[in-house]
Amino acid sequence: MRYSSIWTALVLAASAVAVPSPKTSLRVKESIAAPRGWVKRDVAPRDLRINLRIALPQSNFPLLEQHLYEVSDPSHERYGAHLSQAEVNELIAPRPESVENVKAWLAAHGIHQEDLSHSPAGDWIKVTIPVGLAEEMLDAKYHIWEHSDGDTLVRTTSYSVPEHLHEHVELIQPTTLFSRFRGMKTTSHFVQNKAPSAATTDAPAINVPSASNGQVDASCNNTITVTCLKELYNAVGYTPLANTGNHIAVTGYLDQFANFEDLQLFFADQVPAAVNSSFNVISVNGGQNNQSEPGGEANLDTQFGFGISHPIPATFYTTGGSPPFIPDIGTPTDTNEPYLDWVDFVLSQPNLPQTISTSYGDDEQTVPFSFAQRVCNSFAQLGARGVTLTFSSGDSGVGDGDPDPATQECFSNDGLNRTEFLPAFPASCPFVTTVGGTVNVPETAIFFSGGGFSNFFAQPSYQSAQVEAYLAALAPGTFAGLFNRSGRAYPDVAAQADNFLIFFEGQPTDIAGTSCAAPTFAGFVSLLNDARIRAGMPSLGFLNPLIYSLKGAGFNDITTGNNPGCGTPGFNATEGWDPVTGLGTLNFGELKGLIV
Known part of the structure; x- marks a missing residue:
């Protein structure tokens, strides 16, 4: 769907989906203090597009971790019996109800299946949307943040999701991630x-x-x-x-x-x-x-x-x-x-x-x-x-x-x-x-x-x-x-x-x-x-x-x-x-x- 039409479709989309109103049931999911060195500058342009990533809980990660340690432990009988991509994906796939609830929430904001991409295991949902829509969905306010070294990011320090989605959403980014991700070579040598x-x-x-x-x-x-x-x-x-x-x-x-x-x-x-x-x-x-x-x-x-x-x-x-x-x-x-x-x-x-x-x-x-x-x-x-x-x-x-x-x-x-x-x-x-x-x-x-x-x-x-x-x-x-x-x-x-x-x-x-x-x-x-x-x-x-x-x-x-x-x-x-x-x-x- 064209995102220029999202704004006019919000009310119709929300009324067609049997989920609690995203405007009345929001609860803070994550809130941070901006890391040292970052200064808040201008409000982010509402039409700026961001690549929103929604992480769904991985259903059986503790079992995956158990497999990892067994195949990595030289004293274990399974040492070296590494898992295939399909086996790993099966272990981390989210529960169907998590997928359904998150997609219903997105649909209430005019975002449908054709707008989404997914990780192979389905544990990440990705969509590119304007900042203005992200702010409405997440009850957030995005700003341009500048680091003392000159790097700039578009981030918010707090975001919310509907109450009923907290068990179905692990995190959403880009929101509170201020990492600069530097190379580990010394600049002095x-x-x-x-x-x-x-x-x-x-x-x-x-x-x-x-x-x-x-x-x-x-x-x-x-x-x-x-x-x-x-x-x-x-x-x-x-x-x-x-x-x-x-x-x-x-x-x-x-x-x-x-x-x-x-x-x-x-x-x-x-x-x-x-x-x-x-x-x-x-x-x-x-x-x-x-x-x-x-x-x-x-x-x-x-x-x-x-x-x-x-x-x-x-x-x-x-x-x-x-x-x-x-x-x-x-x-x-x-x-x-x-x-x-x-x-x-x-x-x-x-x-x-x-x-x-x-x-x-x-x-x-x-x-x-x-x-x-x-x-x-x-x-x-x-x-x-x-x-x-x-x-x-x-x-x-x-x-x-x-x-x-x-x-x-x-x-x-x-x-x-x-x-x-x-x-x-x-x-x-x-x-x-x-x-x-x-x-x-x-x-x-x-x-x-x-x-x-x-x-x-x-x-x-x-x-x-x-x-x-x-x-x-x-x-x-x-x-x-x-x-x-x-x-x-x-x-x-x-x-x-x-x-x-x-x-x-x-x-x-x-x-x-x-x-x-x-x-x-x-x-x-x-x-x-x-x-x-x-x-x-x-x-x-x-x-x-x-x-x-x-x-x-x-x-x-x-x-x-x-x-x-x-x-x-x-x-x-x-x-x-x-x-x-x-x-x-x-x-x-x-x-x-x-x-x-």
Whole structure:
């Protein structure tokens, strides 16, 4: 139906549907205080179109979660028996009465079946409507909000739905989501025109007992290359196959484009066998891969993720929609929730890469709990289907998005302005493997490595023994009141995160951040999947129950360094798991022997 006719059809549509009047039975569904840094500006134009998403409760998610843990637990008889897309969709499909009630409500506002789109399981209903209609439906007032960094969003801080729909609607967005979804590379360490990596230094090799042949080239203390990583993580000499069905992918957002010419320069410098090979590009929600505008984040993720795992087939997901949003005639739709577009897309695909790396996130408290929980549940669906998801832990230590610990503002967003550590999301989701950062050879924790404890998600049982041991060793009163001791703890693992040599705009460039660590770890996971598939075994899927069960085996424990923030020195890296480097960095050779 044409939305210009909706306004005149509202009364007729409402009278034809036997549901309580949406104007007389509304009750607040969600209300928040705007996150720090956001200022309300103008009223949003009523004719501005927004992509409204309505989440219906997933009928059997607890059963899906049970399946996820069973197929991910190496001690369980179902280990590796991943679910199909159809099996997952059946478990999360909403109840028919939820679908019927929500559609009746929409019809009362002149929105009918032909106007809607649905997720494969039917647990999301999506429709594009004018702001004016959304305000009437939700008893909300949308404004243009501006962040101190210049980003703008069209949002409301409160919305309502009819009383009888509260049990049938989990959340509606875009409403209260103020997340900015940043890349996890440091802005303070991006140096172009660094010398290529062709020659090693004259300094003697560094003795590292866990490394390949017990040594790492001395140049790796100044410049990290694919060769450095394979030496350090004991993978020299392992060559995967290209035709086993194994696949790796990285995600790109916010107009971050991966450049093919830069990739060839990187391969020529660091992975000569990969020259003239490339990766597949999959566009999500109109995402582009503009070769005239290469992105440092995208180049980093593709060059190292795919350089480590070559010749395993590789994909770059480029997802459209990015802030800043400027409501003008050239931008008629507010489309700056790209991450949800990507999740919707991948869940709709019958066949998925076994390993997917993402280097984006934001402070957990900028994401409404209902939204964070729903996105996290989507990751559980992917894990149940045999996908390993790696996420960067963040580049702000225990603090907020400011990479400088001295200028961080670590305040709660509940109106009380309590000083507290600020965990990151999606790093805090218990269904992903979160990767912190290290530096130097031998390795130590790097100062910006994000880590801590979720305020949203409870500590999962797979990590409770290691986390409780860490907390028990803390001096009494350490950071009292600054973090949630019972929350999901992260990171789970770590990898090098400084002095990575990539190629950007045709030039060698030095880059840092846990954006380096996540695709690095994912590249080695893809090699592990290669070994398992060649042995007739399923892919690893959701990693965390496995790696925590190994009790340190297959990992290099990092015991020095810390992650300052919020006016504190942050947590210390120490023996065993810690909220700076997790379980440590992987020893590929040892870990392969444990899982194949």
